[in-house]
Amino acid sequence: MTTPLKLDRLRVVLVTPHNPLNLGAAARAMSNFGFSHLRVVNPYDVAFRTARSAVGAAKVLTDAQEFPSVAEAVADCTLVVGTTAVRHRELHHPLQRLEYGARQIRKQLTSSPVALLFGSEKVGLSNEDLSHCHWLMRVPAYGDQISMNLGQAVAVCLYELIRKGRTPSTRAKEKLATSGKTELITRNLLDALQTSGYVKPGASSAAEEKLRRLIRRHNMAAPDAELWLGMLRQILWKVKSSPTG
Amino acid sequence: MTTPLKLDRLRVVLVTPHNPLNLGAAARAMSNFGFSHLRVVNPYDVAFRTARSAVGAAKVLTDAQEFPSVAEAVADCTLVVGTTAVRHRELHHPLQRLEYGARQIRKQLTSSPVALLFGSEKVGLSNEDLSHCHWLMRVPAYGDQISMNLGQAVAVCLYELIRKGRTPSTRAKEKLATSGKTELITRNLLDALQTSGYVKPGASSAAEEKLRRLIRRHNMAAPDAELWLGMLRQILWKVKSSPTG
Incomplete structure (x- = not known):
């Protein structure tokens, strides 16, 4: 028996995005894969307004919610996952490969909201941002390549989430703290x-x-x-x- | 026993790309995932030159080969796979889901070169382009969403290819025609x-x-x-x- 994946329980959280094209690309990937809740923390103001008002902007983007802090953006979530492409940084968190991390996110989505955090284009997520996360998920990269662009990282992570449209049914789970x-x-x-x-x-x-x-x-x-x-x-x-x- | 995936045997073929940002994003996804052979068919000339000469352009892009036709771009390949996001178009080809198609591509890469074709941003691959393909692979999309942007489609397909870094060893295969x-x-x-x-x-x-x-x-x-x-x-x-x- 399988439980349908609750895509509307995922919150894609972009922390201080700078480039309107990336915002647009992230929103486009979301609607392409069936996700709807975009949250933006402390965006570079002009970028956010530009992307939002672009002709043909995705509904996901015009519906996006803005928050002054990561804490407020993830307040309703029982699981908060950060994304990273960096491998040499010293991390204080458990790091999961994308395919395994996505499996855990799918499982959690069957019962409650999950936040997936993406950092800014240049510097990724700060230590303060990361401290809100339960664990991190690594977007794969080859050798010493620099990180992917934001729109592509969002697309790859969301693709992995919907890759199997169903998850094994889970036992009735205890309710986790928000x-x-x-x-x-x-x-x-x-x-x-x-x-x-x-x-x-x-x-x-x-x-x-x-x-x-x-x-x-x-x-x-x-x-x-x-x-x-x-x-x-x-x-x-x-x-x-x-x-x- | 497993055989390592031969990433350098894949040719990513962009057919008449128009937007230099998409060319750059496709090249970036390629180097991010460890692929190196980019081929461009009949590109919109200014776009190709702009993308190629951009500061920090990926080596993949500066090394890209240009071809006047799909036939010439895929001539050395034993398997040619087209990508599509469209579901309502009448297709004359077998259509594979991305995860199954990628498995077949990985298998073929163990013995010989494979071409993966992406169409232009607006119209995708033409019937003439498609006629060079053995089969098609569908980049997943939700409901009636429009297609993904080119850089994201390339990223998602290549991610699926490297998702498992190994493929089961295959029997010594007969050599296929180029x-x-x-x-x-x-x-x-x-x-x-x-x-x-x-x-x-x-x-x-x-x-x-x-x-x-x-x-x-x-x-x-x-x-x-x-x-x-x-x-x-x-x-x-x-x-x-x-x-x-």
């Missing part, structure tokens, strides 16, 4: 750590990313996340109400 | 048919394509092609030397 919830946990935890002096004010950005990855690695079920939030809020109230120094 | 030889057979046969009055002068283009498909369907071994050529030349000499009317 990224909005895990992000709340991260922030409460960070706040608690800063307030308590564990994290130095100057080092907070690296610490935040490290924490975020930690929480994502736990792959929390939704009720567990609620439990964590309750606990952290209590801790936070306590550390904030205690006298300094 | 497209140069099968084209010679086609032309000799057509000449013979025209001279003998079977093909009307006005109907020769459709007849030529029909013949070409016929010969390709036979999937001839190299020695058989030689035999055919010998026979046809003899026939041709005969029909030409007999008095008209």
Whole structure:
């Protein structure tokens, strides 16, 4: 027995795209393969307006949602996957080959929304962007080739996702925490750590990313996340109400 | 036991490409996935020169070979595969899904050169172009979506080809006829048919394509092609030397 792939549960998230042609190409690949939810984080403003208003712009593009941060763009997703072509970069995340990663994404899509992140044309995803991801997927490249262009990377990843139009039926799965919830946990935890002096004010950005990855690695079920939030809020109230120094 | 995929045996053939950005994107996808032989048939001249001379143009592009016809561009290949995204067009060829077609191409690459044809951005491959193909491969598209852009179509097809880096070892295969030889057979046969009055002068283009498909369907071994050529030349000499009317 097979479950149909829920294409409308995938959010393709382009982080700070610069080139309107790439935006258009990404949208075109999406509609070509049957995906509809495009989210754009902090786009280079002129590029986004140009691409959107182009004659014959895909409906996917005119319907695209804009977000000021990755955190907000992935808040409703239970799985956040980053894409990378770089092989020599030091990564803090598990890295999956495209075909295996796509299989996991298909499985997750049967029950809840998944975000697939693509970085900007020049620099890819930043460490801050990556810290929102559960794991990374590598777009294959040969030897020391530079990365693909954005439209092609989107096309290849989406093609792999729809390559088999069905996935094996999965057991009734436990409901996973949304990224909005895990992000709340991260922030409460960070706040608690800063307030308590564990994290130095100057080092907070690296610490935040490290924490975020930690929480994502736990792959929390939704009720567990609620439990964590309750606990952290209590801790936070306590550390904030205690006298300094 | 597995045989390594011979990427350098694939010829990516772009037929009358118009847009320099697409040429650049196709070349980039090729080098990204490890392919090196780009052939361009009858390109829109300015586009080809522009793409070729672009700063940072891929080596694949500067090394690209130019041909005046599809026949010449595929002459050294034993398998010629056309790509199409269109589903409603009436086709005279077997049509393969991308994943199955790629498997056959990989198998053929272990022994001899294969051409993969992509049509122009607007109209795809013409019937004349298609008549040089043994079969067609469909780049998947959702519902009634228009075709992908050329760079993305090339990227997706090449990705599927390298998706598994190896193919099962094949038995020692019989050597197949090159497209140069099968084209010679086609032309000799057509000449013979025209001279003998079977093909009307006005109907020769459709007849030529029909013949070409016929010969390709036979999937001839190299020695058989030689035999055919010998026979046809003899026939041709005969029909030409007999008095008209």
